[in-house]
Amino acid sequence: MSRQQVHGNPRLRKGLGSRTSDSATVMEDPPSGDWLTLRSDQFLKWVDEAVYNVAEKTGIRDVVNRVTRPIFNWGLRYSPWPLHFGIMCCALEMGAAGGPDHDTERMGVVYRSSPRQCDVLIVNGPVCEKLRPKLKTLYEQMADPKWVIAMGECAIGGGPYWDSYSVVAGADTFIPVDVYIPGCPVRPEALMHGFLTLQKKIREQEPGYFLRR
Amino acid sequence: METGQFVQQLAKRDGASDGSVLRANVGRITVTRAASQAFFRVLKEDFGFDHCSLISAVDNQTGFELVYHFSIIDMEGQMLEVHVELPRDTPTIDSITHLWGGADWHEREAYDLMGIYFIGHPDLKRVLLPDGFAGHPLRKDYVYEIHEEEW
Numbered sequence: 089m090s091r092q093q094v095h096g097n098p099r100l101r102k103g104l105g106s107r108t109s110d111s112a113t114v115m116e117d118p119p120s121g122d123w124l125t126l127r128s129d130q131f132l133k134w135v136d137e138a139v140y141n142v143a144e145k146t147g148i149r150d151v152v153n154r155v156t157r158p159i160f161n162w163g164l165r166y167s168p169w170p171l172h173f174g175i176m177c178c179a180l181e182m183g184a185a186g187g188p189d190h191d192t193e194r195m196g197v198v199y200r201s202s203p204r205q206c207d208v209l210i211v212n213g214p215v216c217e218k219l220r221p222k223l224k225t226l227y228e229q230m231a232d233p234k235w236v237i238a239m240g241e242c243a244i245g246g247g248p249y250w251d252s253y254s255v256v257a258g259a260d261t262f263i264p265v266d267v268y269i270p271g272c273p274v275r276p277e278a279l280m281h282g283f284l285t286l287q288k289k290i291r292e293q294e295p296g297y298f299l300r301r
Numbered sequence: 302m303e304t305g306q307f308v309q310q311l312a313k314r315d316g317a318s319d320g321s322v323l324r325a326n327v328g329r330i331t332v333t334r335a336a337s338q339a340f341f342r343v344l345k346e347d348f349g350f351d352h353c354s355l356i357s358a359v360d361n362q363t364g365f366e367l368v369y370h371f372s373i374i375d376m377e378g379q380m381l382e383v384h385v386e387l388p389r390d391t392p393t394i395d396s397i398t399h400l401w402g403g404a405d406w407h408e409r410e411a412y413d414l415m416g417i418y419f420i421g422h423p424d425l426k427r428v429l430l431p432d433g434f435a436g437h438p439l440r441k442d443y444v445y446e447i448h449e450e451e452w
Contacts, residue, residue: 217431217434218430253438254429254430254438
Protein backbone atom coordinates (compact mmCIF):
# COMPACT_ATOMS: atom_id res chain seq x y z
CA MET A 89 0.00 0.00 0.00
CA SER A 90 1.56 3.25 -1.08
CA ARG A 91 1.50 6.45 0.90
CA GLN A 92 -0.90 8.13 -1.45
CA GLN A 93 -3.62 5.61 -0.75
CA VAL A 94 -6.28 6.14 1.85
CA HIS A 95 -5.49 4.67 5.24
CA GLY A 96 -7.79 2.04 6.56
CA ASN A 97 -10.51 0.25 4.74
CA PRO A 98 -11.67 2.41 1.80
CA ARG A 99 -15.06 0.76 1.96
CA LEU A 100 -15.65 2.41 5.33
CA ARG A 101 -15.12 5.82 3.77
CA LYS A 102 -18.24 5.45 1.70
CA GLY A 103 -20.13 8.16 3.51
CA LEU A 104 -17.84 10.85 2.15
CA GLY A 105 -19.29 10.21 -1.28
CA SER A 106 -18.59 12.77 -3.94
CA ARG A 107 -17.25 15.25 -1.38
CA THR A 108 -13.73 13.86 -1.76
CA SER A 109 -11.65 15.54 -4.39
CA ASP A 110 -9.70 12.38 -5.24
CA SER A 111 -11.48 10.77 -8.15
CA ALA A 112 -10.22 7.31 -7.24
CA THR A 113 -11.96 7.33 -3.88
CA VAL A 114 -15.27 8.73 -5.14
CA MET A 115 -17.85 6.10 -4.59
CA GLU A 116 -20.97 5.53 -6.62
CA ASP A 117 -24.34 6.67 -5.35
CA PRO A 118 -25.93 4.35 -2.81
CA PRO A 119 -28.86 2.18 -3.89
CA SER A 120 -31.91 4.36 -4.30
CA GLY A 121 -34.28 2.09 -2.43
CA ASP A 122 -32.45 2.20 0.88
CA TRP A 123 -33.19 5.67 2.27
CA LEU A 124 -31.11 5.14 5.41
CA THR A 125 -27.89 5.31 3.42
CA LEU A 126 -28.68 8.41 1.38
CA ARG A 127 -26.97 11.76 1.47
CA SER A 128 -29.21 14.75 2.16
CA ASP A 129 -29.65 15.77 -1.48
CA GLN A 130 -30.32 12.19 -2.48
CA PHE A 131 -32.77 11.89 0.40
CA LEU A 132 -34.76 14.91 -0.79
CA LYS A 133 -34.94 13.40 -4.26
CA TRP A 134 -36.02 10.09 -2.77
CA VAL A 135 -38.75 11.83 -0.74
CA ASP A 136 -39.96 13.52 -3.89
CA GLU A 137 -40.23 10.26 -5.75
CA ALA A 138 -41.38 7.90 -3.05
CA VAL A 139 -43.61 10.10 -0.91
CA TYR A 140 -44.53 13.48 -2.33
CA ASN A 141 -45.42 12.48 -5.86
CA VAL A 142 -47.36 9.46 -4.69
CA ALA A 143 -49.23 11.43 -2.05
CA GLU A 144 -50.00 14.16 -4.56
CA LYS A 145 -51.13 11.73 -7.24
CA THR A 146 -53.41 9.74 -5.00
CA GLY A 147 -54.89 12.84 -3.37
CA ILE A 148 -53.84 11.75 0.10
CA ARG A 149 -51.75 14.86 0.51
CA ASP A 150 -54.76 17.12 0.06
CA VAL A 151 -56.82 15.13 2.52
CA VAL A 152 -54.14 15.09 5.21
CA ASN A 153 -53.46 18.75 4.55
CA ARG A 154 -57.04 19.72 5.23
CA VAL A 155 -57.10 17.73 8.43
CA THR A 156 -53.77 18.89 9.80
CA ARG A 157 -53.70 22.48 8.56
CA PRO A 158 -55.77 23.99 11.42
CA ILE A 159 -53.60 22.26 13.99
CA PHE A 160 -50.28 23.17 12.43
CA ASN A 161 -51.46 26.68 11.70
CA TRP A 162 -52.65 27.18 15.27
CA GLY A 163 -49.27 26.01 16.50
CA LEU A 164 -47.48 28.32 14.09
CA ARG A 165 -49.36 31.49 14.87
CA TYR A 166 -49.21 31.10 18.63
CA SER A 167 -45.48 30.47 18.73
CA PRO A 168 -43.78 33.11 16.58
CA TRP A 169 -40.42 32.87 18.26
CA PRO A 170 -38.32 35.90 17.34
CA LEU A 171 -34.57 36.04 17.24
CA HIS A 172 -33.14 37.92 20.21
CA PHE A 173 -31.29 40.37 18.01
CA GLY A 174 -31.11 44.06 18.83
CA ILE A 175 -29.59 46.74 16.65
CA MET A 176 -30.50 50.11 18.12
CA CYS A 177 -33.09 51.92 20.23
CA CYS A 178 -36.05 49.85 19.00
CA ALA A 179 -34.34 46.91 20.66
CA LEU A 180 -35.05 48.58 24.01
CA GLU A 181 -38.73 48.79 23.10
CA MET A 182 -38.53 45.13 22.11
CA GLY A 183 -37.15 44.42 25.55
CA ALA A 184 -39.91 46.49 27.15
CA ALA A 185 -42.50 44.53 25.16
CA GLY A 186 -41.06 41.29 26.49
CA GLY A 187 -40.99 42.61 30.04
CA PRO A 188 -43.69 42.18 32.69
CA ASP A 189 -45.66 45.32 31.78
CA HIS A 190 -46.62 44.20 28.30
CA ASP A 191 -45.55 40.56 28.43
CA THR A 192 -45.60 39.44 24.82
CA GLU A 193 -44.88 35.93 26.04
CA ARG A 194 -48.62 35.44 26.53
CA MET A 195 -48.89 35.61 22.75
CA GLY A 196 -46.22 32.96 22.41
CA VAL A 197 -43.44 35.41 21.60
CA VAL A 198 -40.45 33.74 23.21
CA TYR A 199 -37.07 35.22 22.35
CA ARG A 200 -34.49 32.68 21.30
CA SER A 201 -30.80 33.25 20.90
CA SER A 202 -30.14 30.89 18.01
CA PRO A 203 -31.50 31.53 14.52
CA ARG A 204 -32.05 27.79 14.14
CA GLN A 205 -34.80 27.93 16.74
CA CYS A 206 -36.55 31.04 15.43
CA ASP A 207 -39.48 31.83 13.18
CA VAL A 208 -39.38 35.62 13.19
CA LEU A 209 -36.51 38.00 12.53
CA ILE A 210 -37.14 41.45 14.00
CA VAL A 211 -35.01 44.06 12.27
CA ASN A 212 -35.09 46.79 14.89
CA GLY A 213 -32.77 49.52 13.75
CA PRO A 214 -30.67 50.88 10.92
CA VAL A 215 -28.78 48.18 9.06
CA CYS A 216 -25.34 49.43 8.11
CA GLU A 217 -23.41 48.05 5.19
CA LYS A 218 -21.13 46.10 7.45
CA LEU A 219 -24.07 44.43 9.20
CA ARG A 220 -26.02 43.61 6.06
CA PRO A 221 -24.23 40.37 5.07
CA LYS A 222 -24.37 39.15 8.69
CA LEU A 223 -28.09 39.87 8.96
CA LYS A 224 -28.71 38.11 5.70
CA THR A 225 -26.77 35.11 6.98
CA LEU A 226 -28.92 35.10 10.12
CA TYR A 227 -32.04 35.17 7.98
CA GLU A 228 -30.79 32.33 5.84
CA GLN A 229 -29.87 30.27 8.89
CA MET A 230 -33.44 30.36 10.14
CA ALA A 231 -35.51 27.32 9.28
CA ASP A 232 -38.66 27.60 7.20
CA PRO A 233 -41.30 28.83 7.82
CA LYS A 234 -39.90 32.23 8.71
CA TRP A 235 -41.10 35.79 8.72
CA VAL A 236 -39.45 39.18 9.01
CA ILE A 237 -40.74 42.17 10.93
CA ALA A 238 -39.29 45.57 10.02
CA MET A 239 -39.57 47.50 13.25
CA GLY A 240 -39.26 51.28 13.14
CA GLU A 241 -38.43 53.84 10.52
CA CYS A 242 -34.80 52.80 10.14
CA ALA A 243 -35.65 49.22 9.25
CA ILE A 244 -38.48 50.28 6.96
CA GLY A 245 -36.62 52.80 4.85
CA GLY A 246 -33.42 53.90 6.51
CA GLY A 247 -35.15 56.50 8.69
CA PRO A 248 -33.12 59.63 9.38
CA TYR A 249 -30.05 57.88 7.96
CA TRP A 250 -31.60 57.10 4.58
CA ASP A 251 -28.96 59.01 2.60
CA SER A 252 -26.01 57.97 4.71
CA TYR A 253 -22.89 56.51 3.19
CA SER A 254 -23.11 53.41 5.34
CA VAL A 255 -26.77 52.72 6.18
CA VAL A 256 -28.91 50.51 3.98
CA ALA A 257 -32.17 52.16 2.90
CA GLY A 258 -34.53 49.65 4.42
CA ALA A 259 -34.39 45.99 5.38
CA ASP A 260 -36.56 45.04 2.42
CA THR A 261 -33.75 45.86 0.05
CA PHE A 262 -32.11 42.54 0.89
CA ILE A 263 -34.58 40.31 2.80
CA PRO A 264 -38.35 39.89 2.27
CA VAL A 265 -40.31 41.74 4.95
CA ASP A 266 -43.76 40.58 6.09
CA VAL A 267 -44.85 43.20 8.63
CA TYR A 268 -43.82 46.85 8.79
CA ILE A 269 -44.27 48.64 12.11
CA PRO A 270 -43.87 52.42 11.84
CA GLY A 271 -42.65 54.47 14.76
CA CYS A 272 -39.49 56.12 15.99
CA PRO A 273 -39.02 54.24 18.19
CA VAL A 274 -41.84 51.76 18.01
CA ARG A 275 -43.89 51.57 21.19
CA PRO A 276 -44.23 48.12 22.79
CA GLU A 277 -47.96 48.21 22.06
CA ALA A 278 -47.18 48.73 18.39
CA LEU A 279 -44.82 45.76 18.43
CA MET A 280 -47.57 43.65 20.01
CA HIS A 281 -49.92 44.85 17.28
CA GLY A 282 -47.30 43.86 14.75
CA PHE A 283 -47.19 40.35 16.16
CA LEU A 284 -50.99 40.16 16.10
CA THR A 285 -50.89 41.30 12.47
CA LEU A 286 -48.37 38.55 11.79
CA GLN A 287 -50.71 36.05 13.45
CA LYS A 288 -53.48 37.23 11.17
CA LYS A 289 -51.25 36.87 8.18
CA ILE A 290 -50.24 33.34 9.17
CA ARG A 291 -53.87 32.37 9.75
CA GLU A 292 -54.95 33.62 6.35
CA GLN A 293 -51.99 32.85 4.16
CA GLU A 294 -50.02 29.88 5.40
CA PRO A 295 -50.68 26.60 3.60
CA GLY A 296 -50.84 23.25 5.29
CA TYR A 297 -47.71 21.63 6.49
CA PHE A 298 -48.06 18.04 5.35
CA LEU A 299 -45.27 17.69 2.76
CA ARG A 300 -45.20 21.44 2.29
CA ARG A 301 -43.94 22.90 -0.96
CA MET B 302 2.91 70.05 38.83
CA GLU B 303 0.39 72.62 37.73
CA THR B 304 -1.05 72.63 34.24
CA GLY B 305 0.56 75.99 33.49
CA GLN B 306 4.00 74.61 34.32
CA PHE B 307 3.41 71.56 32.15
CA VAL B 308 2.50 73.69 29.21
CA GLN B 309 5.31 76.17 29.72
CA GLN B 310 7.94 73.46 29.78
CA LEU B 311 6.45 71.65 26.81
CA ALA B 312 6.12 74.83 24.75
CA LYS B 313 9.89 75.39 24.98
CA ARG B 314 10.56 72.22 23.02
CA ASP B 315 11.38 72.17 19.32
CA GLY B 316 8.35 72.48 17.10
CA ALA B 317 6.00 73.25 19.95
CA SER B 318 4.15 76.53 20.15
CA ASP B 319 0.96 78.19 21.31
CA GLY B 320 1.04 76.75 24.79
CA SER B 321 -1.96 77.87 26.79
CA VAL B 322 -4.24 76.78 29.59
CA LEU B 323 -7.82 76.36 28.43
CA ARG B 324 -9.36 75.82 31.83
CA ALA B 325 -8.42 74.20 35.11
CA ASN B 326 -6.31 71.10 34.47
CA VAL B 327 -6.66 71.33 30.69
CA GLY B 328 -3.70 72.55 28.64
CA ARG B 329 -3.39 73.12 24.93
CA ILE B 330 -0.33 73.05 22.71
CA THR B 331 0.44 73.01 19.01
CA VAL B 332 3.19 70.85 17.57
CA THR B 333 4.58 70.61 14.07
CA ARG B 334 4.34 67.31 12.29
CA ALA B 335 8.12 66.86 12.04
CA ALA B 336 8.63 67.31 15.77
CA SER B 337 5.61 65.33 16.85
CA GLN B 338 7.24 61.96 17.39
CA ALA B 339 9.97 63.26 19.72
CA PHE B 340 7.39 65.43 21.46
CA PHE B 341 5.06 62.52 22.13
CA ARG B 342 7.90 60.41 23.48
CA VAL B 343 8.87 63.13 25.94
CA LEU B 344 5.21 63.59 26.83
CA LYS B 345 4.90 60.00 27.84
CA GLU B 346 8.29 59.28 29.37
CA ASP B 347 9.14 62.57 31.09
CA PHE B 348 5.74 64.05 31.86
CA GLY B 349 3.88 60.85 32.63
CA PHE B 350 0.92 61.19 30.29
CA ASP B 351 0.14 57.49 30.27
CA HIS B 352 -3.26 57.51 28.64
CA CYS B 353 -4.12 58.46 25.08
CA SER B 354 -7.73 59.38 25.56
CA LEU B 355 -8.78 60.45 22.11
CA ILE B 356 -7.55 61.25 18.63
CA SER B 357 -9.75 63.55 16.62
CA ALA B 358 -9.25 64.47 12.99
CA VAL B 359 -10.56 67.79 11.74
CA ASP B 360 -10.98 68.72 8.10
CA ASN B 361 -10.19 72.42 7.83
CA GLN B 362 -10.54 72.43 4.02
CA THR B 363 -7.06 73.92 3.63
CA GLY B 364 -5.56 71.04 5.57
CA PHE B 365 -6.18 68.50 8.26
CA GLU B 366 -5.74 68.92 11.96
CA LEU B 367 -5.23 66.14 14.45
CA VAL B 368 -6.21 66.74 18.05
CA TYR B 369 -4.75 64.33 20.57
CA HIS B 370 -6.10 64.24 24.10
CA PHE B 371 -3.74 62.84 26.70
CA SER B 372 -4.40 62.35 30.36
CA ILE B 373 -2.66 61.04 33.46
CA ILE B 374 -4.46 58.26 35.19
CA ASP B 375 -3.13 59.10 38.65
CA MET B 376 -4.00 62.79 38.34
CA GLU B 377 -7.70 63.06 37.92
CA GLY B 378 -8.86 65.61 35.39
CA GLN B 379 -5.36 66.42 34.10
CA MET B 380 -5.66 66.70 30.35
CA LEU B 381 -3.49 67.96 27.51
CA GLU B 382 -4.66 68.77 24.01
CA VAL B 383 -2.01 68.46 21.33
CA HIS B 384 -2.87 69.95 17.95
CA VAL B 385 -0.95 68.86 14.86
CA GLU B 386 -1.54 70.47 11.48
CA LEU B 387 -1.25 68.25 8.42
CA PRO B 388 -1.09 69.42 4.79
CA ARG B 389 -4.01 68.59 2.55
CA ASP B 390 -2.11 66.60 -0.05
CA THR B 391 0.00 64.49 2.32
CA PRO B 392 -2.08 63.76 5.44
CA THR B 393 0.50 61.48 7.06
CA ILE B 394 1.98 61.37 10.53
CA ASP B 395 4.03 58.91 12.54
CA SER B 396 1.96 56.44 14.50
CA ILE B 397 2.02 56.57 18.29
CA THR B 398 0.83 53.01 18.83
CA HIS B 399 4.25 51.94 20.13
CA LEU B 400 3.88 54.55 22.90
CA TRP B 401 0.18 54.22 23.69
CA GLY B 402 -1.35 50.89 22.66
CA GLY B 403 -4.81 52.33 23.00
CA ALA B 404 -4.14 54.68 20.11
CA ASP B 405 -4.38 51.73 17.73
CA TRP B 406 -8.10 51.88 17.04
CA HIS B 407 -8.21 55.68 17.30
CA GLU B 408 -5.74 55.85 14.44
CA ARG B 409 -7.59 53.23 12.47
CA GLU B 410 -10.78 55.22 12.86
CA ALA B 411 -9.08 58.43 11.75
CA TYR B 412 -7.74 56.55 8.74
CA ASP B 413 -11.12 54.98 8.01
CA LEU B 414 -13.28 58.06 8.11
CA MET B 415 -10.85 60.91 7.38
CA GLY B 416 -8.03 59.29 5.44
CA ILE B 417 -5.13 60.19 7.73
CA TYR B 418 -2.26 57.79 7.13
CA PHE B 419 -0.34 56.79 10.25
CA ILE B 420 3.15 55.67 9.34
CA GLY B 421 4.32 52.69 11.36
CA HIS B 422 0.87 51.56 12.44
CA PRO B 423 0.88 47.76 12.77
CA ASP B 424 -2.51 47.13 11.16
CA LEU B 425 -3.84 50.20 9.38
CA LYS B 426 -7.12 49.03 7.92
CA ARG B 427 -10.75 50.09 8.12
CA VAL B 428 -12.42 49.64 11.47
CA LEU B 429 -16.00 50.93 11.04
CA LEU B 430 -16.72 50.69 7.34
CA PRO B 431 -16.60 47.49 5.32
CA ASP B 432 -13.38 46.55 3.57
CA GLY B 433 -13.30 47.85 0.04
CA PHE B 434 -15.28 50.99 0.79
CA ALA B 435 -14.30 53.72 -1.64
CA GLY B 436 -13.06 56.96 -0.13
CA HIS B 437 -13.11 58.48 3.32
CA PRO B 438 -16.64 59.72 4.01
CA LEU B 439 -16.06 62.35 6.69
CA ARG B 440 -13.85 64.46 4.44
CA LYS B 441 -15.53 67.65 3.31
CA ASP B 442 -14.86 66.88 -0.34
CA TYR B 443 -16.29 63.37 -0.16
CA VAL B 444 -19.01 62.93 -2.75
CA TYR B 445 -21.14 59.85 -2.60
CA GLU B 446 -23.95 58.57 -4.71
CA ILE B 447 -26.69 57.20 -2.54
CA HIS B 448 -26.45 53.42 -2.22
CA GLU B 449 -25.04 52.97 -5.66
CA GLU B 450 -21.47 52.17 -4.78
CA GLU B 451 -20.35 48.60 -5.16
CA TRP B 452 -18.14 47.02 -2.59
